[in-house]
Amino acid sequence: MSETERQVEALLFAAAGPLSEQDIADRLPAGSDVPTAIAALRARYEGRGVELAEVAGRWRFQTAQDLAFLMTEEREEPRRLSRAAQETLAIIAYHQPVTRAEIEAVRGVQASKGTLDVLLELGLVRMRGRRRTPGRPVTYGTTDAFLEHYGLASLADLPGMAEMKAAGLLSLDLPADFSVPNPAGLDPEEDPLDPHEAPEFHTDFLGEAEAGR
Template identity: 40%
Template sequence: MEIDQLKNVIEAILLAAGRPMSIDKLLTMFPEQEQPERGELRDAVEALQADYETRGIALIQVGGGYRIQVRETMQPWIAQLWEEKPARYTRALLETLALIAYRQPVTRGEIEEVRGVSVSTTIIKTLLEREWVHVVGHREVPGRPAMYGTTKKFLDYFSLKSLNELPSLSELRDLNEIGKDLELDLSDIPGIELTPANDEAGVEAEEGADAPPADEVTAAAETTDSDNVATLH
């Protein structure tokens, strides 16, 4: 198959799939007798990425594979397409998510020890329901508490290829001093911006049922001071 035709097929598959597709998954989309070599497929993906360089859409690689999405710079023109409010989360939930991302596998008790406050059941439930975290095992101590880690959906939502793309941290200490201590600067993570105040309730304030992923509208978050929550687009 010529590379131009291969690019067209890949483009059509990614647009129709509506989710990230790995190279292995893309290969299964071709009839056995027409299946390209892995190297040919990867070359076609890279050529397609180059084609999109000057366009309003981009072909990016995230944890789950490749996907086509609207560029962040197009946000002012497409934001009005979604009338429902985007998902909004408390600072406590985002701090908990950050701790899991940086210290995984980690138990709820270990998160509470670092944060200095209890982690509500609602926070853990919300993160599990969003499929941003999952139980990866149990600590071999009395009570065998669950250990949590992040998922591919976490990487996909925040447009990360791997956890190595998170801002580097030398050490996690006091999350209540985020504004003063840059050891945990969540504002550098795509899709997250924390409010100045610290909301320990940890309850998801409001969630838009079909709000698009962070990178499909903007990788920056909007902060609502009156609600004291972070808004994810």
């Protein structure tokens, strides 16, 4: 094992979260070949109880998936999403950037403001920008936390409908014409949000909460 491999291994084991290649390179001596070291470590740990995995463009050591059952009693029970939240998250993941009205059109029911707020609070969804259409509605997309939670390297790795249901992310029969989104930046028909702007969605929700409704 090369010295660079040892250094990368030490950093990844000690890190509190996934690290990008640039994060690792910033901590190593100048000229260190981080991509080669990562590739070597990934091969070295393949098939072992701990493996090197890429999530959201970053790297971390994690328990091999086939051994996850051993950790069941030691894991904190995750907060379970309601069916409405699961369906909303699935629609956002496959249709992003998507507006609230578009979410309602796919689900066939009115989107609860509380449901969207839960997804925003958990960091699985973020506000991306405003659609260049009348009313300039806010659009939503998934976050790196979404990719990390479901163990995806990028949006291009989103599973098929059957796999989504098996993973517990999807529990309804949505249209079969879902397409994997382009993980690039803003849509050409989308304007960035002003950081000082209070989207009407949050304003409405907070207003209802303060009124006790």
